[in-house]
Amino acid sequence: MASVSYSEELTCSVCLTIFTDPVNLPCGHSFCRQCISEVLATQQHCPVCGTAVALEAANLPTSIVLKSLAEKAKAKPDKGKQPTAELAAVCPEHEEKLKLFCITDQQLVCIICRDDEEHEGHQFKPVKEAAASLRKQLEMFEQCTADDIHAVESLADAQKDEMFKTRERSQQLLTRISKQFEEMHQFLKRRENEIKRELKHKEEDNVDKMRETFQATAVALSESRELKEKVSSVLKITESESFLKSWTEGKRKGALKHLFRPRVNELQVVDSSLSLGPYESHLQFFMWKEMLQVIQPRAELLRLKSNSQDVVVSDDGRSLFCRPKTHQAFGTGFGMQHDSFFGAPPSHSFGTATYYSSNPSGTKATEDLESASSVSEFGAGQHYWEIEVGSRNYWELGVIHNLLKYDGVKYTCCGPNVTTELEFRNRPKKIGVYFNFSSKELSFYDADTMTHIHSVSAVFVTTPVSAQINIQHKQPDHSPVTVCWY
Template sequence: MEKLQELQNEIICAICRGYFSEPVTITCGHSFCRACLSWSWRVGPTAFSCPECRQVPQVRELPVVNDCLAQLTDLSRELCSLLLQSAEGQRQCVRHKKALKLFCEDDQIPICVRCSQSPEHGAHKLSPVEEAAHNCKKKLQHLWNHVGKHLEEAQKLLTQEERSAVDWDWVITGEYNRLHHFLMEEESQCLERMRQEERARQDRLSQHMQTLQDLMQELQEAGHQPNVELLQEVKQLLGRSGSVLSQRAKAIIPELREYHIPGMIEMLSHFKVDITMVPTSVSPFLTVSEDKKSVKAREGWKLETKHPEDTVCHYVFAEQAFSSGRQYWEVDVTQLPQWILGIHTPYLRRKRGRNVDSCTSTFLLCCVKKEEDYYLQTHPGSLDHRVKGPVLRVGVYLEHNPGTLVFYNVLQRTLIYRFYPILFTAPVTPIFCPGPPLPGIKSGPMTLCPVDSHLCACCYSRL
């Protein structure tokens, strides 16, 4: 058997591990199938090198078929087949203990002569094992060549993809650099507008102060005039005083600035979370819908304090609490003249020098209507600004670390206010308050917008 194994090794191709087919021998002395060597030289790591010893022959062309080796292969293959058939206990039928000399093409199994005479294989197509094995190896060789061609095609496609990836990497990087440049220009222009508006506001305040000083001077001088002269000018003086004082609100009360940040709302949409409200409210003045997506104020609720943070019993909490990551949700407040949105956390660390205090905290954005004007206020915080009109949809962005809470006017695509930094040490829960309602004004629900909602052209027609 050892000699048989040595003989087989001499007629087997080192590439396909099968008997030689059109064997060729290169200058280093190693032999291969002609098709195997051709394929190896096309896709190998080193062009024209020997697949076995890696030597590069001087003549870089496929050699002619080695006829002697081809004849030796045929003779050796037949000899090996005969030796295998005559080997003790080699390939015997389990049922009849006879040599497996036939191959059933229908069942694709080798059988003995007695099996071929049984009704089980009587009508089947049979062939000698040697012939069946030879045909099978030809099929395998053909399949191997076919797979090799596919591998070669895949290698070419991979090379093309690698070149394409390098090109796209350069293109995409350039586009992001262009976007960064555009955003930097927008930032610069926005900051310049802020400075101009700040200077304009300071100029208005200075002019208003000068007008008040002139009015005070005029009133003081009028008080020292003779009675008749005073009475003759008092009508104009009182009218002028009323006009000056009526300008106080425009001059003193700040108006919330609107600064559009391109692409911010679209970017935040990647962090949208599905939020639902706790269905059972602790307040008798609030009703949560069956789908837990909206809350509405009941009749009988009246504002009894000027500080919204003191009306915590009239809040509805979200069922979800967040202790990490980034979250974004939007709330429709179109049908509400007054509302409160924010977050609640059980414990908050506040640094005071070297000491750290723990307390229960809420961070709120409140909309308050006074006469015909709307005001946005924060608690805590310094925001108490008039807005041009009601805010219809509010976006809330929460980032646990670093602690950040930001409110956006979604339809206007503008920033309202940002709390930062907040040192959260416990889960954060969104809270909602659809009120308090105003006398004589019918309020609707405060509704959580669906996660998959998108603004369309009709949304902007309402602005």
């Protein structure tokens, strides 16, 4: 134990090594001259007790005793290390070996510490046993950490792959967009050239007819002027016999009447008949209609089927309207299994059965709902259709469990356990519905302006999927909902 105290007394509290040129401050604490010089350069007090120091470090006398002891300690390095090692395993308070580990406080203690009031009721283990237990825990933690690192690395790799896929997908879409726009540009350019050529041909045909008339007028004008000059020349002859002879010589009988016929009656200005018909005023509309024949894919040409006895589908399968009820109607709200979706004439909003499934008490509107769905079903890919909703005061459009609803007052988008009220500046007349099977995203659009209305995640939709329409029964029904065909 003496060696431990001996080593402590020879240690500078600033550099924590054995003294080099030790000096004593007036307060009694000792330091290396270099160490205390650096301290006193920034503060004029002892770094241990805080006592003010007026002297400079250079004026402090060297402690001969400490210097001698320090030199002896440095001269025996092998023995000098032993107290340091022992110091690490000795209780600083009781100078006993640290043979126990306090599990409660998570610290090394000696036997005397174990019996102190400070550790009363604590759990203890021998150092080796505690070290073995901790080592086992750390080894397990190391393995868990390694597994976690591997899992996180896998996530990072997966995220990197998704980033690459996103960039690759974006590039594919850019290429597809460029190709589709190029096809439209080529179509429009080809039609532009064709219409321009047609216009040029009509221009040439009209000008040719006008040129013929113009040449005829030039000939008639020349002949009339020549005749006028001849008549003027004959009129200057005063002698009657010479006058008559000059005029009648070489002229056949009856030629005089033909000669003096009004030439203007034989001529007529050819008016411009240049016209391109509807291309003059409705060029863009006609081009749009023509482009529909070459655009792929187009809106789905849905045909409807009735799911209720009180609704009728038109012969072409496009329109849905109500007929007089023959029995008590029952609700087909969002909780019902509606298979399809269809369009309607000019209208305003979207309805959803889910909205009413959350209202089990029901309303008059839900009690009078009639249902229809598309004959065709979709199991993959991307699909778009348009419904003209007309002047109906209630309708629901979409797919099973995900509907856009209009109740005459507000628009609501409904899905399983989710209802979102929507606001519109204008009342949509046609509703476009887009469903992407890969992303399970259902989107609604104002089909007249192609303005996005709302999108929902249709993750609960199962395949196959059909378009669905719910309408409120009305009689007479003069405004059927209609699937738009292009």
